[in-house]
Amino acid sequence: MIRNSVITSVCKGIQRVRYVGGWLTRGVAAWAVLAGIAHGQGFQLLEATVKDLQVAFSEGEVTCRQLVQGYLDRIDAYDQSGPALNTVQTVNPRALERADSLDMALAASGPVGSLHCVPVLLKDQVETRAMPTTYGSALFEDFVSGRDATIVIRMREAGAVVLAKTNMGEFASRYVGSAFGIIRNAYDPKRNPSGSSGGTGAGIAANFGMLGIGEDTGGSIRGPAAVHSLVGLRPTLPLVSRHGMMPANPSSDTLGPMTRTVEDAARLLDVIAGYDPRDSVTAYAVGQVPDSYLDGLDAAGLRGSRIGVIRDSMDPKTDPESADQQQVRALVDRAIADLRSLGATVVDPVVVPNLESAQRTYVRNNFETEEATNAYLSEHPGSPVKTLRDILLSGVVTPWRARGLMSVVGRSIDDYGYLAVLQAREQLRRGVLGVMADNDLDALIYATFDHQPTLIESDVLTNPNTEDGYALGNNRFLSPVIGFPALTVPAGFTADRLPVGLEFLGRPFSEAELLKLGYAYEQGTHRREPPRTTPELER
Numbered sequence: 001m002i003r004n005s006v007i008t009s010v011c012k013g014i015q016r017v018r019y020v021g022g023w024l025t026r027g028v029a030a031w032a033v034l035a036g037i038a039h040g041q042g043f044q045l046l047e048a049t050v051k052d053l054q055v056a057f058s059e060g061e062v063t064c065r066q067l068v069q070g071y072l073d074r075i076d077a078y079d080q081s082g083p084a085l086n087t088v089q090t091v092n093p094r095a096l097e098r099a100d101s102l103d104m105a106l107a108a109s110g111p112v113g114s115l116h117c118v119p120v121l122l123k124d125q126v127e128t129r130a131m132p133t134t135y136g137s138a139l140f141e142d143f144v145s146g147r148d149a150t151i152v153i154r155m156r157e158a159g160a161v162v163l164a165k166t167n168m169g170e171f172a173s174r175y176v177g178s179a180f181g182i183i184r185n186a187y188d189p190k191r192n193p194s195g196s197s198g199g200t201g202a203g204i205a206a207n208f209g210m211l212g213i214g215e216d217t218g219g220s221i222r223g224p225a226a227v228h229s230l231v232g233l234r235p236t237l238p239l240v241s242r243h244g245m246m247p248a249n250p251s252s253d254t255l256g257p258m259t260r261t262v263e264d265a266a267r268l269l270d271v272i273a274g275y276d277p278r279d280s281v282t283a284y285a286v287g288q289v290p291d292s293y294l295d296g297l298d299a300a301g302l303r304g305s306r307i308g309v310i311r312d313s314m315d316p317k318t319d320p321e322s323a324d325q326q327q328v329r330a331l332v333d334r335a336i337a338d339l340r341s342l343g344a345t346v347v348d349p350v351v352v353p354n355l356e357s358a359q360r361t362y363v364r365n366n367f368e369t370e371e372a373t374n375a376y377l378s379e380h381p382g383s384p385v386k387t388l389r390d391i392l393l394s395g396v397v398t399p400w401r402a403r404g405l406m407s408v409v410g411r412s413i414d415d416y417g418y419l420a421v422l423q424a425r426e427q428l429r430r431g432v433l434g435v436m437a438d439n440d441l442d443a444l445i446y447a448t449f450d451h452q453p454t455l456i457e458s459d460v461l462t463n464p465n466t467e468d469g470y471a472l473g474n475n476r477f478l479s480p481v482i483g484f485p486a487l488t489v490p491a492g493f494t495a496d497r498l499p500v501g502l503e504f505l506g507r508p509f510s511e512a513e514l515l516k517l518g519y520a521y522e523q524g525t526h527r528r529e530p531p532r533t534t535p536e537l538e539r
Contacts, residue, residue, distance in 0.1 A: 112159030136177030149244025166199030194223035197438035226501025303343030415516035422470025
């Protein structure tokens with residue numbers, strides 16, 4: 001175990017700092033701040049931001065090793081014990097070694113990059129060259145691809161530490177998988193954490209890492225963010241490279257930040273956005289990426305903006321008379337009042353033509369998956385399987401997910417039905433742009449979910465037809481169907497102390513605008529609260 005190792009490191013002119021079983025034996029008082037992390041002196045790990053960390057490094061309040069060990073201790077305390085959130089699939093066995101190298105670099109020449117020693121939780125759909133990538137499936141439990149995804153390379157070059165790979169719904173759907181079991185909601189472990197990036201969502205909410213990476217095909221960044229009082233950004237499709245990520249539906253797959261603050265989402269996007277020749281779709285992003293997404297963040301950023309409110313639910317199963325839906329509606333109403341008080345002009349409501357087609361169009365697109373999966377697997381000679389059919393024939397995949405994958409077998413983008421999907425997408429896209437143009441809107445808003453997350457049923461791992469009410473009130477499909485960016489931010493809590501997310505949707509490549517609006521709303525309301533299930537550790 002990492003915590004029981006005895007490791008030493010030397011930092012330019014500073015005596016050695018020795019860790020024994022996770023505790024610090026101090027050679028020099030200037031480096032002896034682990035107690036400060038735990039007891040409230042100096043740097044505070046709980047809810048820490050990248051800016052907090054940069055200040056702490058500049059003032060000598062914390063070392064990278066101490067920071068990484070602090071997060072490892074929280075994972076030890078709460079992931080398989082206590083609330084047993086089950087967010088982490090694999091802890092990076094070289095995380096402390098990486099921390100030591102960053103401490104030496106800082107002492108010798110300064111920070112490595114903008115994310116110097118920032119511990120990142122990475123969805124296990126994304127490849128890392130020296131750690132397994134499981135895709136949530138026991139079939140890939142020992143699979144090591146031998147390469148880093150583009151975003152992993154970029155984060156490492158910026159100085160980040162990939163602290164752990166997080167559990168994900170098996171092959172990018174829901175919140176259970178044969179590799180790990182069930183991910184649990186950090187605010188109520190009896191409830192679902194949304195998916196499929198549920199491990200990253202629950203882990204960042206519980207302060208198991210500083211920044212998180214999720215993948216969003218149909219809502220898998222924004223869903224876990226909404227139910228965990230987080231910021232989740234689904235970028236415009238071509239903005240972030242997917243190289244080194246197992247695809248689901250390439251025309252809607254993308255990667256993006258999951259963080260506790262808008263500012264940290266902007267910092268992470270600065271690092272991962274931009275052209276990558278290994279993912280040709282990112283060529284569309286050339287000329288669309290600002291010098292920094294941080295530049296436009298302004299607490300007064302809502303002044304003079306125009307925001308349209310979508311009141312119509314995009315999920316036909318939404319029950320407008322239910323108590324929890326009325327609570328969500330009340331929080332959205334409060335958010336609208338906040339937006340107005342912060343200087344926005346709110347157009348309430350706006351009606352998007354064909355909005356009801358968003359869910360139907362998304363669900364109908366089962367034409368891309370098999371071909372994309374087979375092409376991806378062909379890049380990996382060491383893969384335990386060669387095709388999607390092999391995955392299904394293995395008998396390993398959880399029943400609900402296996403049933404879903406069966407529906408894509410034999411489908412192709414050459415099928416006539418795929419043309420109907422593309423036509424429906426374009427019609428909806430024009431409808432959204434038309435409404436925004438007619439009302440001179442900077443963004444549209446709506447609740448990410450119209451209901452709070454449901455309880456986890458006892459048969460979710462075994463029943464292909466489990467009735468757990470997963471994703472009830474789901475409004476996430478609009479963004480992926482039309483390919484536009486969407487940002488979820490914390491809007492508060494229901495009476496059950498469950499978070500609700502407010503989603504901003506904008507035009508293509510309007511991430512800077514969405515982050516500006518989201519930042520102003522965040523700074524004017526401060527709705528984020530950490531879960532009570534994972535409090536500060538006592539020493």
